[in-house]
Amino acid sequence: MLSGLLKFILGVSLAIAVLIGSGVAVALYFMNRTAIPPAKPIFSNDSPAVQNKSPKATNKETASSSSDSATPNESAEALPPGAYRGRVTWSEGLSMRAEPNQDAERIGGATFNQRVIILEESQDKDWQKIRLEGGTKEGWVKAGNIERVD
Template sequence: MTKPIFLRRLSTTVQFILGFLLGIALIVGFSAGAIFLYYRKMSTLPEKPVFSKSPSSEELELNTSDSSAITEESLDTAIAKDEAKLAEKSTSATLEEEKQDEAAEVVSEPELPPNAYRAVVTWPQGLSLRAEPSNNAGRVGGVYFDDQIIILEDSADGQWQKVRVPGSNQEGWVKAGNTKRISEDESVDSDTSQDEEKLAAEPTTEEELELPANSYRAVVTWPQGLSLRAEPSINAGRVGGVYFDEQIIILENSADGQWQRVRVPGGNQEGWVRAGNAKRISY
């Protein structure tokens, strides 16, 4: 009786194992089939689309040539319009400049006050314009050697003269005895035009003929002016000075580039000044 029970239990166990294995085999088979179908579908190329009508090569060439011709015509038209606009702007700018020049000439040549007269600066280093007839008065500007000015009046002690700078109409006081009166027959405009013609034709002074090849003119930009020293050193002796806005001639730079050897026009005085305090004048 024990043996049949054992056989039944063994048969049940074997059936369970076979059923489990069969179930796993079915799951693996279905999974493999699904994966195969998926990859087969994904690897199949789609059908080539068919258009109703595609342009021929001749039509493409015609379209390309037409667009190129249109583009070239558009560019030519745009260039012509730009040139016309530039010509109009240039003409209007020229007319505007002429009007401004005429207006400037009218403004810069007011009538001289009674007893006023024109003069030229004779002091080689130029003159400082001061707010009052005193050495302690503030400096309001300056005039160069050989500049033309208008003498307005003399101070009570006769040591100073109130002057006006033509063009800018700037006024100030200068030391008397450093200007020379210009006769009424001499015209400021004629003198200026003659000087410009001479300068354009050739050098007019011995100083300009003696300028070294690498020298150039500059104007002092340091508000307090510059000291001229005998050597390129702050400890060197002072041999002179130049005012703010005064013209000088740069002759050379020191080896370290910190100093410049300069010449003062008119007096031909030379010395060293700190570099970076003068602006080159272009001609």
């Protein structure tokens, strides 16, 4: 009788220990899974062609910036009056819009550290019209995300 009672108490305590251990293991697993940031989402209105060309444009941009520094007179003549050169400082890049408002059509983008030419600013100074350096595409971006470079 005593050995049967001892076996019962030992079995119940062992079962409780196994349940607690597995519960802790499952809790740690889910806690670690939530600590991993998710992958950047791809939305249906994102253009894969623009995303794939962005790194290439950055490489071309680096090559064109070295040629610009070799001939500063040519690059100074290429700028329209009142325009200046800049560099995108927003780490996620910028969306170029057809008009200076958030609801306007997205016509392209500029990647982080990409060099651009600032052509003008909106009347309220919230938007800047830019042209990608080495290209002809122009569009409006939110002001404050571009740093002036000389």
